[in-house]
Amino acid sequence: MTTSNIAVPTAETPSMDTHSPSLDTHLSPSSLDTLFSDLQPPLTDRQAAIESARCLYCYDAPCIKACPTGINIPSFIASLHAGNVEGAARTILESNIMGGSCARVCPTEILCEQSCVRNKEAECAPVLIGRLQRYATDHASFTGHPFKRAEASGKTIAVIGAGPAGLSCAHRLAMLGHEVEVFEAEDKAGGLNEYGIARYKLTDNYAQQEVDFILGIGGITVHSGKALGRDIQLDTLVTEFDAVFLAIGLQATRQLQLDQEHHSAVMDAVDYIKTLRQASDLSELVVPQSAVVIGAGNTAIDIACQLKRLGAEEVTLVYRRGEQDMGATHHEQQIAKQHQVRIRTWSRPETIHVDENGHLTGMTFRRTELQQNHLVDTHLSEQIACEAIFKAVGQTLSLPEADDVELPVIQNGKIHVDEHFKTSMDKVFAGGDCTGIGQDLTVEAVQQGKLAALAIHQSLCQKTA
Incomplete structure (x- = not known):
């Protein structure tokens, strides 16, 4: 060197x-x-069995409330303890389709694990929820994709940005029967997970493995090397697609x-x-x-x-x-x-x-x-x-400006959206770091992408009703 x-x-x-x-x-x-190998090595089978036994399976589990994606944590840990790894993984992925990467990069110490009631027990140590989540998603073996697409809706949505928010939105829209075209400025999909996370946190090309898994549901086409304002224009997308989701991050x-x-x-x-x-x-x-x-x-x-x-x-x-x-x-x-x-x-x-x-x-x-x-x-x-x-003093939003091209309203340096992730523009939604909602965390972006997909789906259903 x-x-x-x-x-x-x-x-x-x-x-x-x-x-x-x-x-x-x-x-x-x-x-x-x-x-640059794993910062925190994965649990062995024995470690996972012992750790899953520590969970008290709380009825009103505070760990669920602390998880931005609302994963039913006691349920997936109970499945692990019973030896049902696929069931545990399905429970995770139903709420967070990027549960594998989030298990590696999520600050669980200030989220689910901080809320774990085991912190109040004599051992003062939470259940290792993040590492159990990784164990479940790493060891699950599905025949085909674990989720099936609904009947085709005939609607096509453009997603701008193939990071956590964009991929999460695309996957949920595909589940709901829509066709999705994702436009990504970089050569690879994955966004922050592919290009911005410390190499020792996401090892062994895991980001691309997760992208492949997400795309496995079908109905999603990724166009790489397509940047907003350079290769694609927002006004054109609004005309050509039934809805547009902006997940462009901070550039x-x-x-x-x-x-x-x-x-x-x-x-x-x-x-x-x-x-x-x-x-x-x-x-x-x-x-x-x-x-x-x-x-x-x-x-x-x-x-x-x-x-x-x-x-x-x-x-x-x-x-x-x-x-x-x-x-x-x-x-x-x-x-x-x-x-x-x-x-x-x-x-x-x-x-x-x-x-x-x-x-x-x-x-x-x-x-x-x-x-x-x-x-x-x-x-x-x-x-x-x-x-x-x-x-490393923070990122800012950079929306391409052009004459006679409408752009969403910017508030405090980020795209302004309402409670349904709707921007000021008709048919245009936004989520992830480019908006001012929540914290700039991967798990937050995944949740916003998922919720935005549900809002888009509801909007399209109302227009066809």
Whole structure:
């Protein structure tokens, strides 16, 4: 592996800043494959049997209420305990068709497992719901697709975006008998699961396996490499289809508004993660010896930990507020600390430093504090030396604008929808990260896609009644 002052690399031809010599981290491809294996290994048969026996099968289960997709958790665990793996998986997938990936990436520690009544027992440890969910979905063996399509409705719906929200919506619409055409800007379907999740959370090409499973129901056609505003137009889709569902996510990274922000060694974290996830040989990636990550959410944690696994010697995550305000869960913060990522809070990005030869040398941060609930600068500052800076300060919506083309109403930077996921445009619905509903979580996107599909179905039924 090589390290250098870098620009965003590609898996095929790593990009290197020619101002800086390359350095060898001595990590072999096999070592890297091991480092990027499952963060949390799956349960064995015996472990799953023991863990499923711990569930109290609560009648009014708080874990169900805490699950955004409303999975009947006691029911699927009871099925597992009885040895009915297919029944357990079906219960999960009825509520969450992406239950396999959600079992791997969902922050269960702040959702179902936090609500588990076992937290109040003497052992103070919840049932490992997420790992049991993974066991069920991984070990189920169905003959064909577990869900059948309803009688053909004669209606066709366009879904823009093949991420969790789009795929969930498409699958539910297909179940209801509609034909669905999915338009995806990238080369592969999967969205965040394929391009944006830490590689050690979704391993072994699982994202594509799940896409194939979802498409197995039939009635769904995916058109890859079709971007809204470039290859397809919203007004055309509204004319040609009975309904349109926007699941376009958030495409642009917020800017720091600093000089030198467009230096080749200042990168968007999501772009680097995308490259990392698509790399066939991790040893060919270009990795800095020292890096600064700006941000406090899960993306910031993901890029910081992956840089350490790739061989970066020093990674510092910097946030302008305190740890209690970080978007990443406490569990994710602990993962970062276990990777020996330095976390510097109460520090605001102020200056990016580049020397006379064009090398990025570091960054200055202004120390901050709270005064009467307002974040203010102090007189103190700190400079952190680094070869690369990764921005993980949040994503923003980017809708293509064109003359005489109607667009949905935007509110607070996201597409405004009503309680039925309907936008301001006739026949156009939206869900997932591009709307302001719920948290920016995979499981939330899946639920919104499912509910939007039901709303679209109801709307179409009313028009034909």
